[in-house]
Amino acid sequence: MRFSYALLPDYPLDESLAAIRVADELGFHACYAADETWHKDLWQLFAVAAGQTSRIRFGPSVSPVTLREPSLIAQSLATLDELSGGRAEGVLSSGNFGLLAQYGMDWRRTRPLSRVKEALHAVRALLDDGVVTFDGEFYTYDGLFTFARPVQRRVPVMLGAMRGPKSFEAAGALADGCHHALSYTREAYDYAVRHIRAGAERAGKDWRTLDIGAWVVFATGPDSATAKEAARSMVGIYASSMPAEQLRRNGVDPAELQPVIDAIAAGDLARGIELTSPEVADRLSVSGTPAECVAKIREEIAPAGVNHMICAITDRGLVKAFTGRDLDGVADVATQLRLVHDEIMPAFG
Incomplete structure (x- = not known):
């Protein structure tokens, strides 16, 4: 990985x-x-x-x-x-x-x-x-x-895909891989990889040689609650671009997220964050302590055949720039990069 x-x-x-x-x-x-x-x-x-x-x-x-x-x-x-x-x-x-x-x-x-x-x-x-x-x-x-x-x-030139299935199949057949953005469940990655593989095999390619990347909202640190709150500040902004089919594959009812999307579309980021429940934020991010992040990657993402984790790191500065919220205690980017290196990468060889 x-x-x-x-x-x-x-x-x-x-x-x-x-x-x-x-x-x-x-x-x-x-x-x-x-x-x-x-x-x-x-x-x-x-x-x-x-x-x-x-x-x-x-x-x-x-x-x-x-x-x-x-x-x-x-x-x-x-x-x-x-x-x-x-x-x-x-x-x-x-x-x-x-x-x-x-x-x-x-x-x-x-x-x-x-x-x-x-x-x-x-x-x-x-x-x-x-x-x-x-x-x-x-x-x-x-x-x-x-x-x-x-x-x-x-x-290497990959395709980015979210909706599928044809976009995933095109990535498998025509490109050097696929970066699948904003998915967090085994169901979502099984779906994506199944279609990437189908496209690759139709083109006579070995799908296992492709770059199959998971582009995820990511926040980690020694304090789980603080890291998850950082992720919650960004989840709604990203989730507003997720197609309804993709939300369902990630265990989220699109109707549940609609008030968040409406608030963000109206420019009211504070309201959008307020309406993003901790449960939805947890479903739509890889966040928490390094051990919690390892568990989510190991249980939900890696088994499908994903071979590349792409961590969109969320820290205090990014949250403040996007939302105006100042979250004390959130690990900075350099600290999170070191935590990934020291405590997450070794779990995946």
């Missing part, structure tokens, strides 16, 4: 860089960040971080092909790969539906999966060959070339 750090680059940049250096020193597989307008630019951050680290990998999880043209994603990945000495990888998706709405886009009209498949084809061609010719429904290229060339023979 690999462990990675999912960074929301909303801290002062020197703090983000310091956290990335800690993750590198501790041997985390990768540092990912969301390629979204809401946050600071990950590409510039990772370009600087590449020069301050030696092992950790970098890339977007996810980069939205509705907002960032696929050829530019490929160009950025290849450039980051050269800067980092062959440590770049990426995850593509159609994009955060809430963000798309702020651009006046209705995701239901974007044909998201078809668009992502075309984008993956273009990114793969430019990374592998430096040139692409393609006449698709969404993207057209006539001999488009780039001098941005990666160091790696093959830069």
Whole structure:
């Protein structure tokens, strides 16, 4: 089981860089960040971080092909790969539906999966060959070339998926893996991996060679209640982007969460947190003491075939930046990274 750090680059940049250096020193597989307008630019951050680290990998999880043209994603990945000495990888998706709405886009009209498949084809061609010719429904290229060339023979490119089943099957068949965001139950991961495997096998691939990642809201520390309260502050914000089918696979009735979603959509984050029950927060996060986090990963996530934990670490600074709440006693990012390294990673070999 690999462990990675999912960074929301909303801290002062020197703090983000310091956290990335800690993750590198501790041997985390990768540092990912969301390629979204809401946050600071990950590409510039990772370009600087590449020069301050030696092992950790970098890339977007996810980069939205509705907002960032696929050829530019490929160009950025290849450039980051050269800067980092062959440590770049990426995850593509159609994009955060809430963000798309702020651009006046209705995701239901974007044909998201078809668009992502075309984008993956273009990114793969430019990374592998430096040139692409393609006449698709969404993207057209006539001999488009780039001098941005990666160091790696093959830069890993995964798909991000939440709803399924076709998105999971596409990831298994066409990509180097799937990062499944915001799921926490054995039922949810059995469903995802079953379809990833089906897609891989149809394409003649061994599904066990794929990067099957669990992108989770994460908070840990010596005090269970404090860590869980930190997670509760963020769960509603993330859960508001979860499709109803996915909520049900995670043991949450969408109607139960609707008041939370409505409050957050109206900009009342404080009310959204108030309405997020501790029970729902516990279901929709990996949080608590390191031992509690180990138990949840071992019982609910790992048995399905997940081989990569991607921890979106929630600390005091992130909670305050997003919600205005100041939670005393929540372990900072560096402390949580060390706890993952010292007390969680060893449980999974």
